[in-house]
Amino acid sequence: xxxxxxxxxxxxxxxxxxxxxxxxxxxxxxxxxxxxxxxxxxxxxxxxxxxxxxxxxxxxxxxxxxxxxxxxxxxxxxxxxxxxxxxxxxxxxxxxxxxxxxxxxxxxxxxxx
Amino acid sequence: xxxxxxxxxxxxxxxxxxxxxxxxxxxxxxxxxxxxxxxxxxxxxxxxxxxxxxxxxxxxxxxxxxxxxxxxxxxxxxxxxxxxxxxxxxxxxxxxxxxxxxxxxxxxxxxxxx
Numbered sequence: 001x002x003x004x005x006x007x008x009x010x011x012x013x014x015x016x017x018x019x020x021x022x023x024x025x026x027x028x029x030x031x032x033x034x035x036x037x038x039x040x041x042x043x044x045x046x047x048x049x050x051x052x053x054x055x056x057x058x059x060x061x062x063x064x065x066x067x068x069x070x071x072x073x074x075x076x077x078x079x080x081x082x083x084x085x086x087x088x089x090x091x092x093x094x095x096x097x098x099x100x101x102x103x104x105x106x107x108x109x110x111x112x113x
Numbered sequence: 114x115x116x117x118x119x120x121x122x123x124x125x126x127x128x129x130x131x132x133x134x135x136x137x138x139x140x141x142x143x144x145x146x147x148x149x150x151x152x153x154x155x156x157x158x159x160x161x162x163x164x165x166x167x168x169x170x171x172x173x174x175x176x177x178x179x180x181x182x183x184x185x186x187x188x189x190x191x192x193x194x195x196x197x198x199x200x201x202x203x204x205x206x207x208x209x210x211x212x213x214x215x216x217x218x219x220x221x222x223x224x225x226x227x
Contacts, residue, residue: 100147
């Protein structure tokens, strides 16, 4: 059974600090990993994806992947109040993108001004 | 990224009626589209995979006769909730597959069944 686990939070971080969001997945053959941001009542929007072990940086966001530990994380530097949202970790199964995504339940992040 | 629209954005209907939700790709020819459902404070759950010109593939536990999916063109997939009941009230979100792995989501449709 495919599972993606996230701490539901809320995770409270002061403005300007680094927010660290974590995710583990159960299917060792998973190939690609995504972070989506979802504001209340809205649909998810893609922040980053990562396929290879290591770090991937895009602006204030850094995704980290460790396939051996089945662990993926998202770091948000210089956190802003507008970053307050639920962050969803999503994983593609071994079959690839055509099989749809398995989502975690999301971590509710609150950036305190 | 790809731009996806959904219509309607919100619908309220009586129990027993059918509701059709449209998902359109505005700038991308989508061979594969997906339908998800999200209950309050829950994660997105994949309902079915919609492939243009062929039958949809449904996830375990999703009734194909209740949730009818049609993907007749590369830019349009529709989900029809037949004989809707209050337990079908949810946030329905479509997405399209761009490239090998990346999905872009529509804005969602909030269905309320009275």
